[in-house]
Amino acid sequence: MRTAFSVDVVRAAERDLMARLPEGALMQRAAAGLAVACAEMLRRVYGSRVVLLVGSGDNGGDALYAGARLARRGAGVRAVLLSPERAHAGGLAALRAAGGRVSDDALADIARADLVVDGIVGIGGKGGLRPEAARLAEAARQAMVVSVDLPSGVDADSGEVPGEAVRADVTVTFGAYKPGLLIDPAREYAGALRLVDIGLDLPADAAVEALQYADVAALLPRPSAESDKYRRGVVGVVAGSSRYPGAAVLAVSGALRGGAGAVRYVGPAAGEVLARFPETLVHAGPPSKAGRVQSWVIGPGIGDDGDAVADVLDSDVPVLVDADGLRFLDAARVRDRAAPTLLTPxxxxxxxxxxxxxxxxxxxRLRSVRELAERYGATALLKGSTTLVADPAGGPVRANPTGTGWLATAGSGDVLSGLTGSLLATGLSARDAASAGAYLHGLAARLAATPDGAPILATDVAGALGEAWRDVSRF
Incomplete structure (x- = not known):
C-alpha cells in the first residue's frame, strides 16, 4: 500500500531524524537518491547536459548536491539560481567544486538540456509559481524534467494546483509520499513517482493511502465449500426507467461480477435485464417487497422515482446511492440510518x-470528498480522474490508482455502482467495498483498452471485470 503523509508530519519526522544524524547527512541521503534517478533517466551521464532550477532552501540544496554528483560523473551541469543570495551555500560550493557552473543564460541552457531538475519550491510552497519561475518551467517542457520531492507550484497536502506549476516526467520524493502526489489535479503534474527511503520514522495513520494489488486481493470475497448463493450475499439493484433501461442492464452487469451470490433487480426494465442476464431475480417493486437482500444499489437511470429512494433508505442493510438517486437525499435522513450508506457522485x-x-x-477533490463524508455521515466515493474514498469516521482517504481516460464513457458509473454494491452484499465495509470496486473497475477499463489504447464502452468494462478479478487474485 502506498501511504502519503502531510507536510507537518513529514517535517516532524525529518526533525527527529536530523537530531540523531550528523549535520547535512539527511540532505546527502536525499541528494544521492535524486542523483541515481537522474542518471537512470539520462542513461548515459558522461557528456549529458543537466540544468538545475534552484530555489532557496533545502529543496534547492537537494538539487545542487545531486547536480554535483552528476558533474563528478562527467555531466555538464548548470544551475539557474532564482534567488542567488539565498541559494544553499553548501550545495552551491559542492557543485562548483565538482565542475558545475552557475548559468548566465537560463533559457539558452534549458534549450540545450537533456535533463532539467526542478528544485524551485519545496513541500511547504503555497500558491502557484512566480512569473520568473513560471517562465523557466514553461521553457523546460522541451526537456525531460525530474522534480525534487514534488512538482514546484502544486500543493503537497491537498493536490490543488492554484496557479502555474512544473510538469514533471518523474518526481523523486523523499521519505514518504505526499497527498498531492496521489490526487489530481496535482498528480497529473507529477509524472512517474519514485520514493527514496531516507529513514524517516512515520506514524501508522496516513493522510491518504492507495491500495495495491495485494491489498485488493486480501479484500476480495472467496466462496467456501459450504457456500450457497444466499450465503454469498444477495444484492438488490433499483435502476433504470422507461427512458433509461440501459442503466438497469449496466448496473446489473456490474453486480453479477462483484462476488455476490445473486442479484435481485427491481424496476421497470425487467424485460431488458432478463434478455441480457437470465440469471437475475426480478421484481416489480417496491424494493421493500422484493425479498431479502444484503445490500441495495439505487439510482442509475431511475429518473424521478424518489419514492424508491425513500423505501431503500428505510431498509436495515447497506445502501449505495448513485446518479439520479442522489437528487433525493436528505443529509439528516442519511445520517440517521443505522446501516452504512455509500454515496458515489x-x-x-x-x-x-x-x-x-x-x-x-x-x-x-480531497477537501470535497471529506466534506461529503462528514456532512452526510456516509462513506463517499468521489468519481473522477482520481477516484477518492472518504469514511465518515475519518482516517486516511483512499486514492484509487487504476483507470484510464477512456473510462470517461456513458454508463461506466452504472457498472461501478453494481460492482461496488455487490461487494457490499458480500460483507465488505462501505470503505473497503468502494476501494476494491474502484480498483477493479479501473483495472478492467485498462484491460479493455489494451494493447494500444482505444475507445471502450461501459459493456467492455463490465466484460473485463472477470479478467481484472483474476489478475488481482493472483497476489
Whole structure:
C-alpha cells in the first residue's frame, strides 16, 4: 500500500531524524537518491547536459548536491539560481567544486538540456509559481524534467494546483509520499513517482493511502465449500426507467461480477435485464417487497422515482446511492440510518450535494470528498480522474490508482455502482467495498483498452471485470 503523509508530519519526522544524524547527512541521503534517478533517466551521464532550477532552501540544496554528483560523473551541469543570495551555500560550493557552473543564460541552457531538475519550491510552497519561475518551467517542457520531492507550484497536502506549476516526467520524493502526489489535479503534474527511503520514522495513520494489488486481493470475497448463493450475499439493484433501461442492464452487469451470490433487480426494465442476464431475480417493486437482500444499489437511470429512494433508505442493510438517486437525499435522513450508506457522485453531483460549484470540487477533490463524508455521515466515493474514498469516521482517504481516460464513457458509473454494491452484499465495509470496486473497475477499463489504447464502452468494462478479478487474485 502506498501511504502519503502531510507536510507537518513529514517535517516532524525529518526533525527527529536530523537530531540523531550528523549535520547535512539527511540532505546527502536525499541528494544521492535524486542523483541515481537522474542518471537512470539520462542513461548515459558522461557528456549529458543537466540544468538545475534552484530555489532557496533545502529543496534547492537537494538539487545542487545531486547536480554535483552528476558533474563528478562527467555531466555538464548548470544551475539557474532564482534567488542567488539565498541559494544553499553548501550545495552551491559542492557543485562548483565538482565542475558545475552557475548559468548566465537560463533559457539558452534549458534549450540545450537533456535533463532539467526542478528544485524551485519545496513541500511547504503555497500558491502557484512566480512569473520568473513560471517562465523557466514553461521553457523546460522541451526537456525531460525530474522534480525534487514534488512538482514546484502544486500543493503537497491537498493536490490543488492554484496557479502555474512544473510538469514533471518523474518526481523523486523523499521519505514518504505526499497527498498531492496521489490526487489530481496535482498528480497529473507529477509524472512517474519514485520514493527514496531516507529513514524517516512515520506514524501508522496516513493522510491518504492507495491500495495495491495485494491489498485488493486480501479484500476480495472467496466462496467456501459450504457456500450457497444466499450465503454469498444477495444484492438488490433499483435502476433504470422507461427512458433509461440501459442503466438497469449496466448496473446489473456490474453486480453479477462483484462476488455476490445473486442479484435481485427491481424496476421497470425487467424485460431488458432478463434478455441480457437470465440469471437475475426480478421484481416489480417496491424494493421493500422484493425479498431479502444484503445490500441495495439505487439510482442509475431511475429518473424521478424518489419514492424508491425513500423505501431503500428505510431498509436495515447497506445502501449505495448513485446518479439520479442522489437528487433525493436528505443529509439528516442519511445520517440517521443505522446501516452504512455509500454515496458515489461524480464532480457535478458532488457539487449539488455540497451546494458548491463543480469547478471548485474538481480543483479541491480531497477537501470535497471529506466534506461529503462528514456532512452526510456516509462513506463517499468521489468519481473522477482520481477516484477518492472518504469514511465518515475519518482516517486516511483512499486514492484509487487504476483507470484510464477512456473510462470517461456513458454508463461506466452504472457498472461501478453494481460492482461496488455487490461487494457490499458480500460483507465488505462501505470503505473497503468502494476501494476494491474502484480498483477493479479501473483495472478492467485498462484491460479493455489494451494493447494500444482505444475507445471502450461501459459493456467492455463490465466484460473485463472477470479478467481484472483474476489478475488481482493472483497476489
Amino acid at each position: 461524480h464532480a457535478g453531483e458532488a457539487a449539488a450535494l455540497l451546494g458548491a460549484d463543480r469547478t471548485d470540487v474538481e480543483a479541491s
